[in-house]
Amino acid sequence: MSILSTGVSGVMAFRSALATTSHNISNSATEGYSRQRVEIVPQNAERSGSNYYLGQGSRLISVQRIKDDLINAQFRNALTVNANTEIRVAYAENMDNLLSDETTGLTPILNEFAAAAQDVANDPTSIPTRITFLNSAQTLTGRFGAVNNQLEEQRKLLNGQIAGAVDELNQFAQTVAKLNGQITEKSVTQSPPNDLLDQRELLLSKMAQKVDISLTTQDDGAINVFVGNGQALVMGSNAKQLLTGHFSGDPQNLDIGVRNSGEDVSITRVITGGKIGGLLETRGILDTAQNTLGLIGLNLATKFNEQNGLGLDLNGDIGGDIFQIPEINVYPKPDNTQMAVPNVTIGDVTAVSTSDYRLRYENDSFQLTRQPDNTSITLTVDPVDSNVLIGDGLRIDTSTISDADQGDTWLIQPTRLAASHLPVIITDPAKIAAASGALEGELNTGTANPIDLRMTTATPTTYRPAAIVVNDTADAFKLISLSDGAEIGSASVDSFRILDPKQVNNGTTITYDATQKQFNVDGERFALNPSGVTTITTAGWELRIRGTPNTGTVFNVNIAETSIETEEPMLTTVVGDGWELDIQGKPNQYDTFSVDLSKDRNGDNRNLLAMTKLQENFLIQGRETFTGSYNSLLTEVGSKTRHAQIEYSASTTVLEDAQSEREAISGVNLDEEAANILKFQQAYQAAAQVIAVTGVLFDTLLSAVQ
Numbered sequence: 001m002s003i004l005s006t007g008v009s010g011v012m013a014f015r016s017a018l019a020t021t022s023h024n025i026s027n028s029a030t031e032g033y034s035r036q037r038v039e040i041v042p043q044n045a046e047r048s049g050s051n052y053y054l055g056q057g058s059r060l061i062s063v064q065r066i067k068d069d070l071i072n073a074q075f076r077n078a079l080t081v082n083a084n085t086e087i088r089v090a091y092a093e094n095m096d097n098l099l100s101d102e103t104t105g106l107t108p109i110l111n112e113f114a115a116a117a118q119d120v121a122n123d124p125t126s127i128p129t130r131i132t133f134l135n136s137a138q139t140l141t142g143r144f145g146a147v148n149n150q151l152e153e154q155r156k157l158l159n160g161q162i163a164g165a166v167d168e169l170n171q172f173a174q175t176v177a178k179l180n181g182q183i184t185e186k187s188v189t190q191s192p193p194n195d196l197l198d199q200r201e202l203l204l205s206k207m208a209q210k211v212d213i214s215l216t217t218q219d220d221g222a223i224n225v226f227v228g229n230g231q232a233l234v235m236g237s238n239a240k241q242l243l244t245g246h247f248s249g250d251p252q253n254l255d256i257g258v259r260n261s262g263e264d265v266s267i268t269r270v271i272t273g274g275k276i277g278g279l280l281e282t283r284g285i286l287d288t289a290q291n292t293l294g295l296i297g298l299n300l301a302t303k304f305n306e307q308n309g310l311g312l313d314l315n316g317d318i319g320g321d322i323f324q325i326p327e328i329n330v331y332p333k334p335d336n337t338q339m340a341v342p343n344v345t346i347g348d349v350t351a352v353s354t355s356d357y358r359l360r361y362e363n364d365s366f367q368l369t370r371q372p373d374n375t376s377i378t379l380t381v382d383p384v385d386s387n388v389l390i391g392d393g394l395r396i397d398t399s400t401i402s403d404a405d406q407g408d409t410w411l412i413q414p415t416r417l418a419a420s421h422l423p424v425i426i427t428d429p430a431k432i433a434a435a436s437g438a439l440e441g442e443l444n445t446g447t448a449n450p451i452d453l454r455m456t457t458a459t460p461t462t463y464r465p466a467a468i469v470v471n472d473t474a475d476a477f478k479l480i481s482l483s484d485g486a487e488i489g490s491a492s493v494d495s496f497r498i499l500d501p502k503q504v505n506n507g508t509t510i511t512y513d514a515t516q517k518q519f520n521v522d523g524e525r526f527a528l529n530p531s532g533v534t535t536i537t538t539a540g541w542e543l544r545i546r547g548t549p550n551t552g553t554v555f556n557v558n559i560a561e562t563s564i565e566t567e568e569p570m571l572t573t574v575v576g577d578g579w580e581l582d583i584q585g586k587p588n589q590y591d592t593f594s595v596d597l598s599k600d601r602n603g604d605n606r607n608l609l610a611m612t613k614l615q616e617n618f619l620i621q622g623r624e625t626f627t628g629s630y631n632s633l634l635t636e637v638g639s640k641t642r643h644a645q646i647e648y649s650a651s652t653t654v655l656e657d658a659q660s661e662r663e664a665i666s667g668v669n670l671d672e673e674a675a676n677i678l679k680f681q682q683a684y685q686a687a688a689q690v691i692a693v694t695g696v697l698f699d700t701l702l703s704a705v706q
Contacts, residue, residue, distance in 0.1 A: 004694040006043075009057030010687030013040045016060045017680040024668045025677075032202030034067045034666040035673075036194055065194040067666050071658070072201060073215075076208040078651065078658040080273045083209040085648035087161075087278035091154065092641035095289060098150050099634055106296075106630050109143045112136055114615045120434060121608035125314070130429030137322060141422045144297045148419035151290050152252075158279055158286065159254045163244045165276045166256060169210045172203050173225065173239040179203070180222040181237035187221045207233075212273025228270030231258065242267075249333040249411045250356075253283060263335075269372075284372065285640055287416075291354040292633045294415030299619050300626050301325055301422045302349040306451045307614060311433030311607025316599035318453055319433025319607075326421035328394075329413040337405035343397040344412055347569040348584060350619050351393030357412040359396060361404040368396070371411075380568040390568040436606035438581050441498075441592035446470070447622075448570075448585035450593060455579055463597035465496040466576050467541065469504050474589040476561045477574050480504060480541065485553030487512065493555075493598070494533050494544040501590040503540025507559045510536065510543070514551040 017038045027033040039062045045053035102108050116136035119129045179200045186193045200223065207213050207225065216224045218236065225234035233240055240258060247255040247266040255266045256276070271277055301323035308319035330341040342359065346352060355370040357377070368377040368391050379396075382388035387399040394414060401408070426432070438450045448470075464482040471478055482496060491512075498504060511520045517528040519536055526536045528548060536543045545554070564587065565572045574581045579597055620629040 006057035007690030013058045014680050014684040021676045028668040035668045037064045075658040075662045078655040080208045082651040082655045083275045084278040085651045088644040089648045091282040092644045096641040113140045117612045121605045124434035124605040125602050137424045144419040172207045173233050177239035184220045210274045211276045249331040291415045294418030297419045307611045308433045310438040310453045312435040313433045314430040324425045331411045333409040336408045338408045340400050345395045347395040348393040359410045361408045383567045434608040435601045435604035438595045444591040446587035446591045448587035451584050452582040465596035467498045468593040469501040470587045470591045479560045483556045487550035487552030489550040491547040491549035494546045498592050500540040508557045510555040512549045512554045
């Protein structure tokens with residue numbers, strides 16, 4: 001090769017080097033750009049004579065893209081974690097502020113409601129305090145609804161972001177697939193297309209911000225992208241579309257799915273990481289918050305309704321419901337054969353959890369699981385109606401879905417929207433039942449409690465107080481009731497109560513001897529107190545009689561037993577004279593209950609006192625009070641918020657380090673590129689000078705031979 005050819009090879013090589021350096025400088029601010037470097041090697045030397053080889057210049061073999069696959073993978077992982085924690089922090093802080101702030105949270109309103117109930121108990125005949133109580137109840141339900149609506153707004157925003165992120169992910173996947181095709185085509189006949197590779201790497205980083213991805217590289221240079229547990233999103237030059245919709249049947253939550261054999265299949269459970277994974281994790285916290293809020297409201301409304309229905313109002317009537325209890329939301333899965341829904345009601349509100357449930361017909365039977373962990377719930381059949389299944393406090397009437405097909409599924413949400421549907425329905429303050437009607441003993445140790453008291457059609461003109469005692473084997477209720485004798489005269493019952501349930505065994509008759517002015521009970525004598533109330537204490541009970549009867553039988557103390565129901569829902573009805581009382585749960589031996597429907601006891605506040613104690617009882621799943629459950633929710637949300645903040649701070653640091661490491665390898669250093677410009681310029685000029693010298697030498701040679 002001539003000196004001219006050697007000089008030309010240098011000019012060509014350093015022109016490429018200058019062009020590459022200029023390209024680096026021009027793209028120094030381009031996102032995702034990896035700096036490039038020319039690879040220049042010597043031309044093969046030419047033998048001259050027998051003892052030496054002469055160099056023949058240089059040649060450009062490639063323009064190399066400076067990158068490190070391991071560093072790029074670490075950078076993508078850091079992007080995934082950072083995007084995930086960033087979205088979780090944003091939503092968690094919003095929820096924490098909403099629930100804990102005194103102006104938006106529940107704690108102050110719950111305390112005000114408790115104080116208003118106590119005021120009625122302190123003065124049960126006061127109409128103003130009763131009005132204040134009803135206003136406080138309306139304020140409480142309004143706050144329940146306001147907090148729930150705010151959470152629902154967060155859910156709508158979250159669903160919108162999920163849909164938007166999935167659309168962006170699909171667009172990225174389509175572009176990556178297109179780039180795969182272009183890269184594969186160009187790589188076959190040319191050197192690797194560096195700029196296209198940079199574009200693909202940038203898109204992969206953007207995809208990693210949306211969701212956790214895994215990659216494989218084909219022999220032809222195409223990259224396959226997978227999400228979740230191996231769901232293919234990009235395969236070579238083909239991209240699969242992710243879908244959003246309510247595939248699980250939950251109308252509040254968007255699911256993520258794919259089209260498989262013409263059917264939309266949800267893959268929400270396997271999607272993790274990135275913005276989408278963070279949104280899905282946040283939705284779980286949001287579900288818990290709404291369900292807990294609904295469960296608190298449902299328990300409070302149900303128990304206050306029950307307690308008001310166990311007392312007497314100012315008119316002497318049994319109290320009615322204070323709050324309206326909402327219906328339970330039940331949704332069929334979209335691909336069900338049977339689209340009808342079962343009728344689901346709450347049998348025992350204290351047994352209901354903060355979970356959603358799925359009812360599934362499989363292997364010719366119905367199965368119930370808690371969501372989202374799929375914990376199986378044991379179902380029992382109602383002893384009265386075989387169509388009704390009982391589990392976790394729910395009563396599921398399957399008569400409307402008796403022709404269900406295998407695999408049919410229904411989503412049951414007992415508490416999700418309950419907090420927004422608890423209006424106060426009592427408008428007359430006199431309807432608040434402050435006087436006692438049916439009460440459980442303060443020393444009871446079992447789980448049984450009265451839940452419904454009804455006056456029957458056979459209403460006597462005068463109600464007598466009665467007591468209920470659990471027998472020594474805890475398998476029967478003993479009703480101890482009073483009936484009037486023929487010689488009651490002007491006497492009346494002031495009170496009747498159990499002192500020692502262990503002694504109550506047999507009925508008896510109470511007679512009066514006007515000559516001796518004494519009451520006789522099985523040989524025991526009690527002197528009449530003509531100016532007040534005579535107290536008779538015997539056989540484990542106490543009776544206080546006001547006034548003076550005639551000689552003869554005054555009262556009969558009757559004892560009747562009712563077997564205690566042991567099968568779910570463990571509901572036993574005790575029937576008295578003109579009334580019925582439903583007692584639910586399992587009592588222990590010698591637990592007691594009292595029933596008193598006598599009128600004109602406007603100063604009696606015992607039912608309101610029992611109502612105020614509801615705030616102190618462990619009613620939420622039998623473990624927490626209303627306030628305690630809300631505080632637990634605050635603690636859980638606060639803990640998750642703090643945890644997310646710590647993770648976000650750490651992931652930001654990791655991302656900054658990963659980005660710095662990537663920039664150190666692939667980033668453009670303008671100082672270095674400026675030095676390269678000078679170096680390559682000088683080399684180019686020197687190579688050009690070689691060409692010029694070659695021209696002079698050629699002219700000299702021509703002159704010499706002329």
